[in-house]
Amino acid sequence: MPDTVKPILSVEGLQTVFNTRKGEIHAVNHVDFDLRAGELLGVVGESGSGKSVTMMSLLKLLPMPPAEVRNGRAMFDGRDLLQLSDDELRTVRGGEIGFVFQDPMTSLNPVFTVGFQIMEPLRTHMGLSKRDAKKRAQELLELVGIPDAARRLDDYPHQFSGGMRQRVMIAIALACDPKVLIADEPTTALDVTIQAQILELMKDLRDRLGMAVIWITHDLGVIAGIADRVMVMYGGQVVEHAPVKELFRNPQHPYTKALLKTVPSLSGERAKRLTVIEGQPPILSSAPNACSFRDRCPHAMPRCGTENPARYGIGNGHDAACFLVEPEVAHV
């Protein structure tokens, strides 16, 4: 995809801080990224790397306080999402930007029927009548592959299995034809065979509806199968970003390299021992002024402890935040 395509969502310098009793936690630090129309951007990272908080900051889905979006711009459709009033934001959430959460067990309301919950965004955002909304809700359930959709509209969430509930969540997120769908670990709570069903469904839906998707996960295998571009996060920052094939063939950041090696494969030679990343992820009590991976990095240099590396581009739409890939020219 050419770089000249105008991004549909463009985030610059996003910084989110949590004010806790024990001081500040800098969960997201200067995150920049673009999302182009129709593409699927994968976001990978371990728990605590800031991947979910980044996306939730954009739509103010975090409890504020303690969360505070301190800096940044998020341009969507000519508007800065971070400057919108609560009322304006409400039309964006669930309307132009859909959200699928991790846990299908807790993110549906148990006391309303599934049909009511799908019709709710249709009636508020699109102003459909009850009858039209019901018709559309049935189409949506058929779209996400729930058999016998007309009858199941009157069922409650507990009557659905985990995979089916996640399909309902996707149906709700798709209800108003969003331009962007943010999926936060949508398959993590599901079994592999059900995960495979949801991945196939997402690929199919994206081809048919042409929306842009941000897919948050910690599973590199899922990313490899579904994403166009990948963003690797560590310690609240983007450490590497590349098209998917490029990232898996030619990882540059030591963290990405280590992460790819720790996952055992289903085929090929069985390693005697697994490669590990020693140590623990960092605690982000202040804004980073050094590389956050330096304590676990096999290539750490003195410079890594005093300066936070910027993201250096290395061509092919690939960049990494590591002094090892810094172009020589920059020194001169």
Added chain:
Amino acid sequence: MFDAHTPLVRVRDLKMHFPIYSGLFRKRTGEVKAVDGVSFDVFEGETLGLVGESGCGKSTCGRAVLRLYDITEGEITIDGAEIGTKDQSDLRSMRPVMQMVFQDPQASLNPRMTVEAIIREPLDEHTTLSAAEKREKVLELMDAVGLNRAFAGRYPHAFSGGQRQRIGIARALALNPKFIVCDEPIAALDVSIQAQVVNLLEDLQEQFGLTYLFISHDLSMVRHIADRVAVMYLGKIVEIAPSDILYTAPKHPYTQALLSAVPEPDPSADARGERIVLQGDVPSPSNPPKGCNFCTRCPKVMDICKEVEPASVELAPGHVTACHLYQN
């Protein structure tokens, strides 16, 4: 390869049914057949992987083997002693031989006990060591699992998930067990931490000659750690084989589908061939289908599958599967 040994753990036709009570008088109206006729051996010094989707009964199976439940039916022999029908009070003397590492390190450690007290508890219960000897043993265990001795006085909340799992492993090791059931020990951990814990388990196995039953839904991790793998579906073992054979030439359609559903961290992995996407969900274990349990989702279903339950067939030495495709 393992035939020369006698099995350390021998399980035959293990059944664990949980009753369902309902109605005004709480009458027994049915049962959940969580484990329904499972047989396997675990040989000394090996790791048997037990994989399956959630709700297939793999955890129940692991717990039942250690008699954490009163089983419905079946024989369990561990280290020469038949424990399937023993009273819980008689089992106490057997407990030092068989231990367990639990899934959730957050929930399986008492938040009001220090690390030292947690690891010492089995020693208090089952040994007559003096206080000084116990303390020395606890510190040795902490060294063995890679925890800093200086942390002995801290409480579980001060540790990360990976470290907590190390505490749970140290506690399981305290009584020099022969057999440890690891119930999803890495499921709650991040990828980079999972590898640390798996390496630790392998080191300890070598050092102490342990035998593991390793329960997990992570097929790629099981491939790494297990010598043999058993695949469970809806309370039954559908296939059991040495790990290399199971992953390269799976026979049961469920094993094939399960393996093909695992996403590989390689974008050019299409070479693996067409992905088998199963339709539908796992049926309820309280009302399993007639015939083969997998017949409702099987891509190769035949008429006989819906009528007759397939028997286990040994296709090659050590490779057993229960499927009508392979019945002569």
